Each structure stands twice: as structure tokens, then as C-alpha cells.
Amino acid sequence: IQLTQSPSLLSASVGDRVTLSCEGSQNINNYLAWYQQKLGEAPKLLIFNTNSLQTGIPSRFSGSGSGTDYTLTISSLQPEDVATYFCYQYNNGWTFGGGTKLELK
Amino acid sequence: QVTLKESGPGILQPSQTLSLTCTFSGFSLSTYGMGVGWIRQPSGKGLEWLANIWWDDDKYYNPSLKNRLTISKDTSTSQAFFKISTVDTTDTATYYCARISRDVMDAWGQGASVTVSS
Numbered sequence: 001i002q003l004t005q006s007p008s009l010l011s012a013s014v015g016d017r018v019t020l021s022c023e024g025s026q027n028i029n030n031y032l033a034w035y036q037q038k039l040g041e042a043p044k045l046l047i048f049n050t051n052s053l054q055t056g057i058p059s060r061f062s063g064s065g066s067g068t069d070y071t072l073t074i075s076s077l078q079p080e081d082v083a084t085y086f087c088y089q090y091n092n093g094w095t096f097g098g099g100t101k102l103e104l105k
Numbered sequence: 106q107v108t109l110k111e112s113g114p115g116i117l118q119p120s121q122t123l124s125l126t127c128t129f130s131g132f133s134l135s136t137y138g139m140g141v142g143w144i145r146q147p148s149g150k151g152l153e154w155l156a157n158i159w160w161d162d163d164k165y166y167n168p169s170l171k172n173r174l175t176i177s178k179d180t181s182t183s184q185a186f187f188k189i190s191t192v193d194t195t196d197t198a199t200y201y202c203a204r205i206s207r208d209v210m211d212a213w214g215q216g217a218s219v220t221v222s223s
Contacts, residue, residue: 033209035152042201042213043152054211086152090208094142094165096152 001026001089003097011105018074020100022087027067031091034063034072037099038083046085047072079104107131109141109202111217118223119193125217127185127202134160134180140205141185143176145198146216153198157205158185192221 002025012018022032030050035043045054047063050070060075074081082104087097113125125143132139143155156176157165166174175188189196200217203210 031208042216043210044213045209045211048207048209048211088152088210093168094154094157096144096154098151 001028001092001095003087003089003095005085005087005097005100007100008098009101009103011103012077013105014077014079016077018077018081018102020072020085020102022065022070022072022097024068024070024089026092028070028089029091030066031089032063032065032070033088033090034061035086035088036081036083037086043086077102077104107204107212109204109212109214111200111202111214113200113217113219115218116220116222117192119221120191121221123189123192123196123219123221125187125200125202125219127187127214129183129185129202129204129214131212132204132206134158134178134183134185136160138206141178142203142205142210143185143187144201144203144210145196146201147198155200156187159205194221197221 004023006021032050034047037043046057051063062073064071084099084101086099109129140159142157146152155167158176173190178185197220202214204212
């Protein structure tokens, strides 16, 4: 399964509601996770099984979707959210999306 | 607390075999449902899944690299091992190991930088 993330680069202001998209080439059956990777750090799990928030992750992060289309939403962007975000499917094999780089406007 | 740490050679020459070790704590690879995965990331680029090994010694490899990859584990020492044979410059990357729990990679090591250069 191929994963396509859009946009590849997103500029937003503090407090903005931000939406990142991930589209699969086949049905992912909700086996979709989101990772946040800050510069120089390892990826961190944010969301698994489409919409389950990993322990310790702020509630401003949420996930949704079904079938082939999935979304990560940040309800109110904070400066510490600047990072690259990757989606990841584990329904059929294991693959990562190409990433969305989120920067402050 | 779950921790993982990768170790490797740092630099190696083309055609050599890359050997990496993941030493972990806070979980057991003999526990039902647990696994360890390997992922790599060339500098400035995206993540590439490489291989998984499970509690029951089941193994899965990235099809595009399968012939070159070997994954194994030693539950008595809480380590997982990963090898790539016949490396070239395109294998230069940061290599991560991660715990797999409930089918997702929920804890990652800090990464090991590997450079292939003559």
C-alpha cells in the first residue's frame, strides 16, 4: 500500500486549526497511525488505529478517517508543534507516507 | 519505562555487511504480541520500513530489499539484530529500531547513523 501525504509543506500561525491528509492506494481498514518528528529527534507516536490518542499526547491532536482517506488535526497550533508528520499503515504490510513539514507562518 | 538503543559501525565500505544491534529494556520480546521493527531515514528524507520480528520469531521484510536483509533476536539479552548485505552509498541513513505493541511502533530508539563510503 502506497501512502500519499498532502500538503508536503504547510505554513500556519499559532492558534490555527491545522489539517494534514494521508491517502492510501488501497483500503487501510483504519490501521493508520501518525508520527511527529522534530528536527534531530526520533519519530514519536501520536495517534494509532486512526483516532486513538497515544498516552501523554496533548488532546489538541486528533485523527479521523476511513477507507483510503485519513486526517490528522491539530485544533490549536502551538510553537512546539513545528515538526514533520508521517502517516503509517499496518493493514497490509507496513509503509510510511512521505511526510508533511509543518512550519510557523 | 521502555527504552531502545541502536548500535552499529558508524562507517563502512561498499560491498560490506552492515550489522546493527538494538538493545532494549522495559519489555520482553517473548511476550505475546510484541515485536521489534527496523526503519531507516536518509538525511533530510522520509522514513522507510525495513523489517519486523515478532515474539514468536515470525519475520517480515521490505520486499524491495528482502534478499539483502536479515533480522533476528535474543530474548535472553533483550536484543534484536539487523543486517544488510552488500551495502552501497544508497544505504547511508539513520537506522532506528522500535518496539511494536498493538501492531504499532510505539517507542523508538535514538537512531544510529550509518555512512557507506569508500
